[in-house]
Amino acid sequence: xxxxxxxxxxxxxxxxxxxxxxxxxxxxxxxxxxxxxxxxxxxxxxxxxxxxxxxxxxxxxxxxxxxxxxxxxxxxxxxxxxxxxxxxxxxxxxxxxxxxxxxxxxxxxxxxxxxxxxxxxxxxxxxxxxxxxxxxxxxxxxxxxxxxxxxxxxxxxxxxxxxxxxxxxxxxxxxxxxxxxxxxxxxxxxxxxxxxxxxxxxxxxxxxxxxxxxxxxxxxxxxxxxxxxxxxxxxxxxxxxxxxxxxxxxxxxxxxxx
Amino acid sequence: xxxxxxxxxxxxxxxxxxxxxxxxxxxxxxxxxxxxxxxxxxxxxxxxxxxxxxxxxxxxxxxxxxxxxxxxxxxxxxxxxxxxxxxxxxxxxxxxxxxxxxxxxxxxxx
Numbered sequence: 130x131x132x133x134x135x136x137x138x139x140x141x142x143x144x145x146x147x148x149x150x151x152x153x154x155x156x157x158x159x160x161x162x163x164x165x166x167x168x169x170x171x172x173x174x175x176x177x178x179x180x181x182x183x184x185x186x187x188x189x190x191x192x193x194x195x196x197x198x199x200x201x202x203x204x205x206x207x208x209x210x211x212x213x214x215x216x217x218x219x220x221x222x223x224x225x226x227x228x229x230x231x232x233x234x235x236x237x238x239x240x241x242x243x244x245x246x247x248x249x250x251x252x253x254x255x256x257x258x259x260x261x262x263x264x265x266x267x268x269x270x271x272x273x274x275x276x277x278x279x280x281x282x283x284x285x286x287x288x289x290x291x292x293x294x295x296x297x298x299x300x301x302x303x304x305x306x307x308x309x310x311x312x313x314x315x316x317x318x319x320x321x322x323x324x325x326x327x328x329x330x331x332x333x334x335x336x337x338x339x340x341x342x343x344x345x346x347x348x349x350x351x352x353x354x355x356x357x358x359x360x361x362x363x364x365x366x367x368x369x370x371x372x373x374x375x376x377x378x379x380x381x382x383x384x385x386x387x
Numbered sequence: 388x389x390x391x392x393x394x395x396x397x398x399x400x401x402x403x404x405x406x407x408x409x410x411x412x413x414x415x416x417x418x419x420x421x422x423x424x425x426x427x428x429x430x431x432x433x434x435x436x437x438x439x440x441x442x443x444x445x446x447x448x449x450x451x452x453x454x455x456x457x458x459x460x461x462x463x464x465x466x467x468x469x470x471x472x473x474x475x476x477x478x479x480x481x482x483x484x485x486x487x488x489x490x491x492x493x494x495x496x497x
Contacts, residue, residue, distance in 0.1 A: 332439040334432060335449055343452050350444025377448055378479040384450045385475035 151244035153288050153386060157183045162237035164267075164276035169245050170197050171263040171274075176253035180246040183239040188232060191215075191253045196260030200229060201252065207235050215252070217259045223269075226261065230270040242288060281387055282363040288383045292376035294356055298368040305366075313371040316352065325351070326360050326369065345384050347377060363387060389493045393420040396489045400481050402474030404454070408493055409434045411441075412466040418493070425472065437468050446483065450475070457482050461490040 154165040166181060169192075173179065176193035178201060186205030191198040199217055203209040208231055218225060237243060267274045283306070286296055295309030297317045307314055316322055335344045343363045351358040355374035361367065361384075372380060393406045397420040405425050408418035416430045425433075437458040440447035449456045454474055459482070461467035469486045 329439055333436050333449060335451055345448070345450040346440070347446075347448040347450075348440060348444055349446050350442070377446065377483065381448060381450065381455060381475075381477075381479040384455075 151180070151182065151246040153284060154181075154243045154245050155284065156287050157237050157239050157241050157243040159237075159276075160273065161276040162243050163233060163270065163272045164274050165243060166233055166237070167263045167267055167272060167274060171195050173247070176250075178248040178250035178253045180248065181233075181236060182244050182246070183236055184241040186236055186239050188236055191250075192260075193253060194260065196262055197229070197266065198253070198260040200232070203232065207232060218261050219259055220261055220265060226266070226269055229261075230266070234270070242290065280363070280366060282361065282366040282368055285361065285363060285383050285387050286368060286370065288386065289370070289372060289376065289379055292373045292379045294371040294373065296368055296370040298366060300366055309371065313352065313356070317369040317371060322351065322358075322369070326358075330360070343387060345380065347372075347380055349374070389418055390421065392489050392492055393418055394422070396420075396485055397422065399485060400471070400473065400477060402477035403471060403482075404474070405430075405470070405472035406489075407433065407470040408490075409437055409468040409470060410466055411438055411468055414438065423472075430470075433470050433472075434468075437470060441468065448479070455479070457486075459483060459486045459490065461494055462487060463491055464494045467494050 154169065155161050169179060173192040174195060176191070179190050179192050181188045181190070186207050188203050188207065189201040191201050197218060199215055200212055201215055203212065203214070211228060212232065218229065220226070282298065286293060293309060295313035295317060296307060297304055297314060298306040304318070329348070330346065333346065335346070344361070346360040348358045352371050356371045357374055357376060359370040359372050359380055361370065389408070393408065397403045397406045405423040406420040407416055407423070407430050409415070410417050414434055416427070416434050419430060433456065440449065441458050441460050445460045447458045454472060455477065457471045457473070457479065459469045467490055469490050471482050471486060473482065
């Protein structure tokens with residue numbers, strides 16, 4: 130059995146879903162965030178409790194059979210007045226659908242990272258009837274289900290949050306994105322640093338075997354104030370990042386989710 | 388005995404596959420944990436790699452799709468380096484903290 134098929138079956142069966150912590154879906158505040166939530170529900174075959182979170186704001190929903198069954202809990206600064214928590218959602222109740230849509234839109238409008246935690250929960254199994262089908266919701270809420278999520282590299286960078294002091298992302302035509310402190314960006318874009326990085330990459334085992342492989346290299350001692358230099362290659366994109374000097378563990382955690 | 392220190396540390400760090408102690412002044416692999424699957428040639432290559440990635444710094448991490456290699460320079464003896472090959476879900480903070488202690492113990496003649 131191929132590993133892809135095995136992974137898909139495990140995903141559908143729900144094994145290991147609560148072991149690895151929350152999954153980073155995407156950056157909130159983008160059109161892709163609503164689409165990511167609906168796709169997550171659409172990918173939920175067996176009854177599950179889905180916990181969606183951005184910062185301190187959180188929505189738990191009951192899902193299954195590729196449908197949104199019920200809103201289970203809401204916390205944080207979100208519009209929950211009038212919501213009937215735990216009650217089955219029906220496509221005949223248009224007002225409630227709109228209210229749920231406003232709830233999700235409020236969550237995805239928050240600044241931060243949208244994460245998903247799937248849980249096996251008896252309450253999800255209790256909700257086996259009814260529910261809202263994703264295609265209908267996408268139409269009703271004006272969500273493009275094909276909205277492209279950020280690239281894996283963009284997600285890696287974003288999941289590091291405020292640990293990233295500065296970054297420069299390279300694509301086929303040169304620099305395609307950058308953020309952060311201008312002085313650090315100038316250093317990251319300098320020929321001197323890039324030549325140094327290329328030289329180091331050539332002398333590492335990963336650099337020598339890098340063709341088409343994802344890699345990250347974190348180096349200390351190359352940037353001011355103890356900042357770490359992070360060199361990353363994912364698929365066809367690469368980036369140089371300046372990260373906080375204490376952020377080595379954060380980089381490792383973010384990399385483990387790529 | 389230093390060998391035991393590496394074996395014990397490897398047992399403490401979840402997901403740890405290899406621990407090795409390098410002396411960059413002589414570019415030699417002086418110790419390795421007894422359970423490592425890495426060949427001596429591979430460890431020699433890692434020792435050279437440590438010299439490159441730690442040229443200006445105290446710590447370096449190299450990640451692939453399957454594992455991390457972490458190089459940690461001793462605070463007390465800068466030519467002493469600990470190399471840790473571990474799983475992607477290994478607690479890197481453990482490697483840094485426990486690894487530095489281990490380096491000090493080895494450097495102190497344990």
